[in-house]
Amino acid sequence: MPKTSNYAYGAYSPELYSVxxxxxxxxxxxxxHYAAELGxxxxxxxxxxxxxxxKERILAxxxxxxxxxxxxxTALRLKHGL
Incomplete structure (x- = not known):
């Protein structure tokens, strides 16, 4: 069985994952909550x-x-390449 790399899991800080x-x-x-309100x-x-x-007001x-x-x-994805 091939050994998997942990690089993908350690490439980003725990704080980034938390955010x-x-x-x-x-x-x-x-x-x-949106779905519940619509229902x-x-x-x-x-x-x-x-x-x-x-429904239009709820959507807005x-x-x-x-x-x-x-x-x-979006900003995190662009900055960190997520």
């Missing part, structure tokens, strides 16, 4: 026009909350 992990965790939380709107309202409007707020985390991950 990436926490950022991805936060994005996951935001996405989970709540879907089940609690019957008027399709109102539902559409509320969701994107606004996610944007800083996406920018952070």
């Amino acid at each position: 990436v992990r926490e950022t991805l965790h936060r994005l996951g939380d935001l996405d989970y 709540q709107v879907e089940t609690s309202l019957s008027d399709e026009e109102i539902k559409k409007h509320i 707020a969701h994107q606004k909350l996610r944007q800083p985390y996406i920018e952070l991950l």
Whole structure:
């Protein structure tokens, strides 16, 4: 069996891994809450026009909350070659 290199695992600092992990965790939380809000709107309202409007507002707020985390991950990827 070929021996695997540990280089890939040790190429980046533990702090970088921590930042990436926490950022991805936060994005996951935001996405989970977004999906829950959409589900709540879907089940609690019957008027399709109102539902559409509320979903658009939820999406806009969701994107606004996610944007800083996406920018952070993009900056880390560019700086560290992730």
